[in-house]
Ligand SMILES: CC(C)=CCC/C(C)=C/CC/C(C)=C/CC/C(C)=C/CC/C(C)=C/CC/C(C)=C/CC/C(C)=C/COP(=O)(O)OP(=O)(O)O
């Protein structure tokens with residue numbers, strides 16, 4: 664099942680702490696996106712997570728939880744994404760919380776459902792940067808070195824360039840992508856319409872769209888087709904997949 668991530672080109676990230684009416688959730692789940700990722704950097708609780716999971720489960724789209732708080736780990740997701748913040752200013756966000764989680768819950772962890780993600784956090788205004796005290800002042804070369812560390816030394820399946828809340832430097836993203844051999848590159852941050860989606864899709868493996876779902880649903884929905892269409896503009900009927 665973990666293999667499924669290699670077919671993802673587009674992912675919508677839904678925040679359990681934000682309101683989304685039923686019609687909007689339906690449009691997101693039926694949009695043709697490859698997966699729904701549930702997660703946020705704060706305000707995520709067991710109750711708001713299970714509520715959102717139950718609403719998404721009315722649809723067939725794969726649904727994964729990005730774990731940011733142990734108290735909000737809900738059973739029933741297809742996969743559990745485990746963020747490791749490579750450029751965190753405090754080791755808690757790289758290894759500390761993870762080891763404590765394993766110490767506490769190791770006996771019930773469904774390892775075959777866990778996928779680690781090596782985050783490179785680059786927007787210093789984002790909550791995730793503040794919480795993890797991330798060193799966001801990286802140039803392309805240094806970001807590429809973090810990526811190589813994650814890919815070649817740690818063997819992580821995903822490197823995630825995170826600009827949450829703003830559009831990133833696509834030259835830097837492209838440089839990071841060139842440095843990867845085995846890890847997939849996820850890009851997230853400020854993708855809000857077809858044009859920004861196309862530019863990101865050209866320099867990464869998987870485009871993640873979050874905030875736009877809440878601020879401009881129509882623009883967010885257009886990103887699916889833009890990402891899947893590829894550079895020629897033609898939609899690949901074989902792209903995407905299901906569990
Ligand atoms: C089914 C079952 C019983 C499962 C048990 C599974 C289990 C207990 C597994 C534990 C395994 C494990 C090792 C867990 C790690 C625990 C943990 C809490 C690790 C820390 C994760 C971390 C580094 C969090 C920091 C924040 C972060 C990177 C969040 C990721 C999501 C993100 C960046 C969202 C952006 O959110 P947004 O709200 O948009 O933020 P901004 O405001 O910044 O834009």
Ligand SMILES: O=P(O)(O)OC[C@@H](O)CO
Nearest residue numbers: 827828851852853873874
């Ligand atoms: O919310 P946006 O800016 O789209 O970013 C998506 C995702 O990378 C957030 O973790």
Ligand SMILES: [Mg+2]
Nearest residue numbers: 678827873874
């Ligand atoms: Mg967000």
